């Protein structure tokens with residue numbers, strides 16, 4: 001099967017590249033910004049048509065959520081309009097388009113969480129609005145697609161919350177972490193493996209919610225990181241208002257999965273990550 005991965009050097013792209021590394025089964029092309037800027041419509045058209053993949057996995061995105069508030073045009077180009085061309089192209093060449101979206105497309109006010117068919121409305125951030133538009137374009141253009149919403153990703157490539165917590169603790173600084181935003185930390189490796197299974201199982205087109213199981217707030221997540229790592233920094237809970245990030249995060253982000261087998265718990269996934277990165281022993 002011929003697969004194109006865009007954003008292959010990003011956190012998720014890196015894990016996707018690994019899960020499709022079996023050369024007997026997959027002929028994989030890995031592109032990031034240097035090989036193809038997805039906002040360059042002509043280049044996307046020419047290069048992707050020439051490659052003619054059966055599956056296009058788009059893990060390229062503008063993901064700096066706070067900075068996005070002051071770079072609206074660029075964010076929309078990468079996260080929305082480029083996805084529109086990819087959806088048209090996927091439809092033209094009959095490819096399956098796999099695209100990743102986020103809990104930020106919701107307003108985050110529903111303390112019961114969000115099933116796949118919950119109406120998307122009032123995202124609070126530029127990032128969330130751009131991802132909402134991409135979702136709409138994929139659904140309107142309607143190539144064969146998996147539109148996968150996920151959240152709170154951590155993975156071996158790039159910056160993540162776990163490494164930030166451990167670095168600050170290592171520097172001996174006090175940590176303040178918000179305790180009023182709820183969601184599910186998700187190991188990019190587990191998500192990538194589930195994507196591979198979805199392709200192999202020939203799942204139907206549509207929206208999917210994929211996160212590790214069980215929910216927590218960021219403070220709980222930080223506590224678990226330090227408990228498993230046997231490190232004991234000064235860690236204090238704060239409210240989102242006290243933390244005052246430039247982009248307003250959703251309070252309740254639980255993405256309820258009604259379509260796929262659940263992934264392992266975020267606690268087990270975190271432990272696996274800490275073992276795999278050599279932070280703790282098995």
Ligand SMILES: NC(=O)c1ccc[n+]([C@@H]2O[C@H](COP(=O)([O-])OP(=O)(O)OC[C@H]3O[C@@H](n4cnc5c(N)ncnc54)[C@H](OP(=O)(O)O)[C@@H]3O)[C@@H](O)[C@H]2O)c1
Pocket residue numbers: 006007008009010011012013032033034036037038039058059060061062063078100101102103149150151152153154158
């Ligand atoms: N991280 C999370 O917690 C999270 C949560 C929910 C959903 N998601 C979604 O999951 C997907 C993957 O996220 P991630 O965390 O793996 O992102 P990431 O680590 O920021 O990686 C994104 C990749 O896309 C590349 N890219 C950016 N603009 C590009 C362009 N114009 N053309 C080609 N490549 C470009 C980036 O290159 P540069 O480094 O050069 O910019 C980077 O390699 C995204 O759709 C994201 O919205 C992520």
